[in-house]
Amino acid sequence: MTYHNDSERSSLDAATSARLRMLAGRPVDTRRLDRRLQEAMRQQRAKPQPVLFLAQWWRPMASLAAAVMIMAVVGWWVLGGGSAVAVASPEAMARIQYDMTHGMTPAMKVTTLAQANAMLARQASDAKAMPADLPGQVQSCCLHQVAGARLSCVLMEHEGQLISVAVADGAKLRAPQGPTVKRHGTTFTLQSAHGINMVMARKEGRWLCVMGAAKMDDLLDVASGIKF
Amino acid sequence: MAPESLDKQQVQRFQSLAWPLRAVVLRTARYLTRRDDEAEDLAQDTMIKALRAMDSFQDGTDMKAWLMTILRRTHIDRLRAAHRHDRELSLDALELEPASPSADQAGHFDGQWGQPEDLMARFEDEAIIQAMQALPEDIRWTLLLVDVEQMPQADVAAVLDVPQGTIKSRTHRGRAMLRDRLYEFACQRGWVNTVERPAP
Structure with a gap:
């Protein structure tokens, strides 16, 4: 090695370490990973549940209500109520x-x-x-x-x-x-x-x-x- | 992965302890694999393994070190799988990957650096990453955990399953190897005078 002395080596190491540390500040976009993880977690959490009498009609009703709500939101957006912010x-x-x-x-x-x-x-x-x-x-x-x-x-x-x-x-x-x-x-x-x-x-x-x-x-x- | 049912407590524990560190896992995976899609696969496998194994995580121990241990094992598994068609690759072969020819002479250009902070600051992140990715696997892991993630050397030694003294020597050697690579970049860009590397 061609270190001139220990202090030179130490300052070179410190500069190298400081520059590497800055890599930890690079922004990481986890959105796609988040979606994949949430989907994987959802699949893993899924357990067959006993179907209750109420659930038999509640689920279609809930789906219908969700569909109506989505249409209302989309309509509001299309009519100009939405914002890009x-x-x-x-x-x-x-x-x-x-x-x-x-x-x-x-x-x-x-x-x-x-x-x-x-x-x-x-x-x-x-x-x-x-x-x-x-x-x-x-x-x-x-x-x-x-x-x-x-x-x-x-x-x-x-x-x-x-x-x-x-x-x-x-x-x-x-x-x-x-x-x-x-x-x-x-x-x-x-x-x-x-x-x-x-x-x-x-x-x-x-x-x-x-x-x-x-x-x-x-x-x-x-x-x-x-x-x- | 085969679906397995998870209890609510396990998921909640995962979400409060491991989920906030997913960006760290993904970033480390990116610096290891060089490709975004590969890094996301690796990060996902790691996080799902962590979710399944939440019961084995001991409160009071370091979650980041635990996740890094899983990440490393998952990375090794994936490397093995990738090489399976070509040849049988042992864990030892992966862990003791031979150092690059410059390893013994790491720090060759150290006498030329002058103002190291100024020169270091001129390199964009991509150049640093590229230089790091050219390092042997064990050295790269050490620099990622010690310098990038700022983990204590004792934790890094546990993650990489080597004595703490090995981490110290790998850290110094790795930084010197990285500088050599960067100095060559600097020469290519005309930032410094070209200096011939002696034959090994």
Whole structure:
């Protein structure tokens, strides 16, 4: 080997390891795998059940009701009630928060927003940039997909709480229906799922979500102070 | 796979513990197999095996290490099946796949790197993956688990079923081999001066 000395070898190893670690931040599209797994699980779960008297007429009735509902939804869509903007479900967002705080998602360790933005842009050219300033110590960043929309996420520590800030294209994602609060001229939708509070809003063409186990008021303070 | 009935508790446990790690399994499968469809098959087989074996997973142990163990065994099974028509392939043959000719001389270009972080940063992910995929199987697994997934060396040793010391030496050797491959890429791209590799 042609190492000059141990420190050179150590710095080369550190650089190699750091570059390899970044591969863990590459977004992985699991949608097709999810469908395949769910189908496989459904097949494996299927057990022959005794047919009850009620079930004999209930199943066709349920099928009929489902068909009517599908036709109603399709009709509503065709008549223009639908929108190309997907809805960010609170459950999906809560899962992202859980995964990020429990190290279950491939995240890149960063300490500044500039680093986070550089990393995110490197991973995907259409990744939305994080706001210029956040009131907490940035810890990591990653990309996610929610309802087909790409989501840039940053995890930060704010007053002892782990809070995630997620940003997406406002033309592709929106908040679900829910209670709203207006602060500094922006309307925030409040959501909660699996113990995770979240405030969502549209700001300057972006869709924004601030979430964590913190109180809703604290999240609102963070979200209302965010500028792009 | 033959359908087997699963109880509700088993499925719930799988969904709360293993399901969140499916992206990690799929990503590792991609870095192992080079092809997306093959990687999805491998990831699916792994996750279904994990689902069936949820009863054997001990609470308090590391789910990621457990899934990686299943992934590795499934990968070996699939490699065996793929080679079955050509020749009989033993587990030992797969695990002790001979290192590439450069293994003994790994780190040959290390004296040329200058600012390693700057040069490393110039390589796009695909180049790093391509270089990693050219490494011997045991080395690739080690770098995937130690450096990409940041797993503790003790866990990696358990997954790969080798002593921890072997993981340490494989890690250093693997990083040096990877750098050699990348340095050759850098030469091809004109980023650095070409340096001749000595004959083995």
